Amino acid sequence: MNRKIKSISLWLWRHLTPQVFAVICVLVITLLALFIPPYIGMADNGDFFRIFSSNGLFVNNANYDNLQFGHFVKEFGIYQYFNENPVAIYSSQSVFIQIALALNKVFWSNTVFDIRFLGGLQVALLLPAIYLLVAGLTAKMKGWPGYLVAALTVFIFADTAYTAYFNSFFSEGLILIMMLYIAAGFILLFQHKYNDYAMLGMIFVASLILITAKQQNAPIAVVIAVCGIIVFFIRKDRAFRISTMAAFLVIFMSGVVMYAFIPGEFVTINQYQTMTRGVLLDSENPEKSLQEMGINEQFALLKGTNFYQKYKMIDLDNELMEKDFYPNYNFVSVLSYYLENPKQLGKMLDLSAQNSFSIRPFEMGNFEKVTGYQFKEKTHFFSAYSDAKAKLAPEKFSFLILWALIFLISYAVSAFKAFRAKDFRGMLLFDLIVLLIGSGFAVILVTIVGDGEADLTKHNFLFNVCFDLTILIGATSLLRAYLKGRGEKHA
Template sequence: MTNRFLRGLLRVMTPAAAAAAGVLVITVLALFVYPYIGIADNGDFFRVLYSNGLYINDPTYDSQYLGFFVKTYGIFQYFNENQATIFSTQSSFVKAAIGLNKLFHPGTTTFDIRYQAALYLGLYTAAIYLLVEALTWKLSKLRGYVIAGIVVFVFGDTGYTAYFNSLYGESVMLIMTMFMVASGLLLYRRRYNDYVMLGIFVVSTMILTASKQQNAPVGILTAIFGVFFIYIRKSRSYRAITAGLLAALIGVGVGTYVLIPKEFVNINKFHAMTRGVLMGSTDPEKTLESFGIDKQYAILNRSEYYEPYKSFDVDSAQFEEQFFSKYGFVSILRYYAAHPGQAGQMLNIAARDGFSIRPMAMGNYEQSVGKPFGAHTVFFSGYSLLKQALAPKTFGFILLWTLLIIGLYVPSFVHAIRSQQWRKATKLPIVILLISMGLSGIFVSIIGAGDADLAKHEFLFTLTFDLVSLLTVRDLIAKQLWSTESESKQVGAAM
């Protein structure tokens, strides 16, 4: 009876619906059924809490940093004098979750973060549906369900979804990247209305770009590679709208960078020097002098901005004049270019952390569960654990992977260009865009903040790595890797 029911269900349920339902059920079990899974605060939550009308109402909160997930916070009942510390689209989602919390609990003074998780999960389920629809469109059901199963295994992993029960911006990055890739592939396959898919593509990219300061390059990169979308329709109005939207993406990218507060610029600059340039130098004093900085500051080597006891007052005007004013993003980039050995060393450090989906420094359980400090869940974590254990931890592997992926898609791109199938030519730009986004996450993290909190800073890389690898595996399964899909429709239909 059960087998008959499952077979009947599979006959009427598309692979996209099955994948969305699978991720939904798994994530509900992980985040909404006791013991609840989330991610502990590493000190970053304050950037989101107070400016959005929330505050810490647990007197033992300080002792739970890094080790335990906290699911409830207080809601300000009177005037909130706290201003936003950073500009981020994440705030809109936090405020919407607070509104949802108040809707179901009128007059409440407590915010349950699971309302935010519910909001995120609804969006994520829709994004998964669109992604799998793009991957399985016009494929046989057998192949479609295989691909759907892979998507559930990879993106239903709690390494990804545990972020929903936290105040980290990675939740917004995950969801919006999914929408961006799904809508881009749906444009490529001419599935659904082009204008609607273009709107989802641009809006999700804007939200992604403005969700975190380090994502500022995303808008610019997307505008560059998105130029190919201009030519998929001959209508002048479509082309004008697309060009205007891509120009707007550049504006969002530039605006996100310009709006980075001075305080956070200095925090990142401090780590870029102490946890990057100096940390890899064989002669820190000489290195500082090459930047025009007094060699006495070499004592700061490997130190962190938030250390309670430092040798210098990093917030003083004197430190600003003698240290921060002496270097910037460009000068650090120039330094690494002149010291390729040290740059390679930093890139390998980045590669070591670039395949960790979950931040290993932060625990997943509430303190009341009784798990050890910093304990991690293993519930539906097969993919993240395998990836962490098996992925080569060198930047050389990342380069080889990049060259291999691009090389695999070049023949179909060249064929599409020669035959003037502009829509079919958009797949390679989408792939290169994702790879560029991931690599930009690595480079911006190293040059902008050294090795400080690399596992979280490289979230965009590990996500785009998984998406590009998934797309490649999908094309292998569909036998569409080296040929245009128009040539292989009969093959797919015959299966």
């Protein structure tokens, strides 16, 4: 008996690598959260229609409007006839909705779509990302340190504040998964663990899906493309360099295309809230702010309003707005205004920082109404990390600057040494840190300048992913340094 136990233990030790351990843990946690009653998902804040309507789905619940914001709804109707709804937004998420819809029709129903098929598909995409990320982080680690890194990865990225998005039509779940693939790709290139072409291809595909998942992600294309410069130099063979150049050029162009294809309706919505929930929101003299931007002072009455509120002071699509309001400012002029008014910019940045560490929006509940949970009630199953981060993180933008400086300086030292030795592969970890910090700040800047403070928590979702990846990478680096300092062979 003892010999059998030892044999099983030995087999587990050989085959249960840190990455396999992490995948098993994530799988068990997400199965319990998303697919075992009471099911966890995200309530609709009104955005779902934009994506599901053009994908052949409709609301089949007569009480749906009363459930919005408060309760998760898992079933939707499938159009049996011609779908007259045009494409509201162009998003890579539609591809995955269509795959989930096909699976639903094969295994469940031709008339009712269960959103858990979409959730299950995203869990299936998450597991390889976790495997590759942990494989890269724990490369050349032996023994317990690798399992510690794996456990930390599970603790952060299996958090239900993240995974609840899988059971919804929000694109945030897909964004999380693709950023994990991008990070894993850079780390594995740095470690030279797998085939370089395969890792380049993974970064390329994940980047395209990430950027095209949401128009707000268009600027991230610039950040990723710039970080691709170092990847170009890690190998001298012509084929790899041409492949790298082509891949990151297409990534850059995907951002340009996504920006160009932003529907006019959303441009108007974002532009309105940029002014009313941004420029005017914290202005001590809103009339003067409008005057500085060449806009009629009477529009100061719109301060603090949002595009969707039920009772409006003015028809937001009327001739006066179209002629004297919207044409008089844009992204560049708003950014210039903030730069000329640093005190007001500081207030907006601090406001953004207050919402940058909450992964899940305050407004949306996680449970179905039939379970008896209260309206807007949120799950606390396996959410210790997100709960602690939201409570403990400083609510000042200066903390974000400090975070960025600490990581950039820490990894720049080793990158500089690698550069002097002409070891460009050795610079890739610093390159990834630049990518994550650059993407995080790009999200914050684009949100403030492009939509004011409206729905900041959800808009800053990608910042959370980038921040958490730096924390995971930094913790792994500190562990390696600690082990190396003790002269242990685990690192």
